[in-house]
Amino acid sequence: MHFKQAVFDEESWRKVLEKHDGRLPIRIKAVPEGRIVPRGNVLFTVENTDPDFYWLTNYIETMLVQMWYPITVATISREFKKILAKHLKATSGGLEGLDLKLHDFGYRGVSSQESAALGGAAHLVNFCSTDTVAGLLMAQRYYGCPMAGFSIPAAEHSTIISWGRSREKEAFERVLDQFSSVPVSVVSDSYDIFNACKHIWGDELKERVMERNQDSCLVIRPDSGDPAETLIEVIKILGERFGFSLNSVGYKVLPACLRIIQGDGIDLSSVEEILQKLSDEGWSAENIFFGCGSALLQKLNRDTLSCAFKCSYVETNGKGMDVYKQPVTDPSKGSKRGRLLLRRNSDGFLETIERGAGKPEEDLLVTVFENGSLMQDYTLEEIRKNARLRDEEVNPTLHNHEQELLHKHIINGVH
């Protein structure tokens, strides 16, 4: 009905069933999951293992190209991590707590449960902080990780405003009572974030807050206004009311019983701006956590990192031929030619070798699927190890040009 004519090749599909017991005669080779590969390189190759089924490779294109989504989320999440690492190191002298600095707030902002699972799990490659439960389940079921991410109890607007406008203090107090021995986050902008910090937290409930400690800290959550301006104002007020100490590198840190989480208006640009402003005012990144939703899981597309799948090699009657496209109207849409492999060159950079010219023993692509069988399974632990930040990515003075470019590219959304 779709094509208004018979297009579906039932006979060939029946042959897959008869000749291969329904298992696809396909080989997929791929970069180990979590490995950092500069854009423009081959990430996986697909070939048919039985010449009768040459057509299968492109049949599965659409489904396999969907890989762009977790790849892109994991890449963006890792860009966040680089920014956070740089500022945390500079303003605290170390990287303690880095894995918890960016909380996934994106569950509600994605298109489906499946996207939440894929994107949520991709973020967990870089961080251990999430409210996207679907991502945790995916890491559990498919990546051998019993609990990949953590969260803390948190008030949300409904649990504050249902006390009525005149009883915000009572609402806050109730949350403190309910969660007296664990960290708790309290959204505090229902009416006036500055009043809440100055008069409710910083005066009426000050003693209650000061009774708490690092393991039961209050995390105040602003959730509106210009994120950088609001946050600077909030931290100033809290500093005046609760005091602060100086850490080993001379930056201001609020008492251990008090922290802030900014979860509104967060993306790669705003996080950098906020952290820069905080450090300009002498505040350590230790004071703050971030929550990010859409910019992490939804405001991205296949062109963010230009992911595509192209036919590069054919064999006809045993004779091989490199094939490619090279549109006159856009050289950037030219495709790679011939059999491809990924190798590390003598300068230490990853590069794609085209036209079958690479040596198989140098190939970094691993056979992950062959003739219906999964050949290679990765655990989240292995993936996290592959994706961990390198020294030069944390230390700004060693920041290399390639990383700068990737970072700018994602921030500006240039393709």
Ligand SMILES: O=P(O)(O)OC[C@H]1O[C@H](OP(=O)(O)OP(=O)(O)O)[C@H](O)[C@@H]1O
């Ligand atoms: O990164 P984002 O996609 O913006 O997601 C984060 C926002 O989502 C939540 O707000 P809520 O769903 O209540 O929406 P609102 O902030 O627009 O009121 C949360 O309080 C953040 O403000």
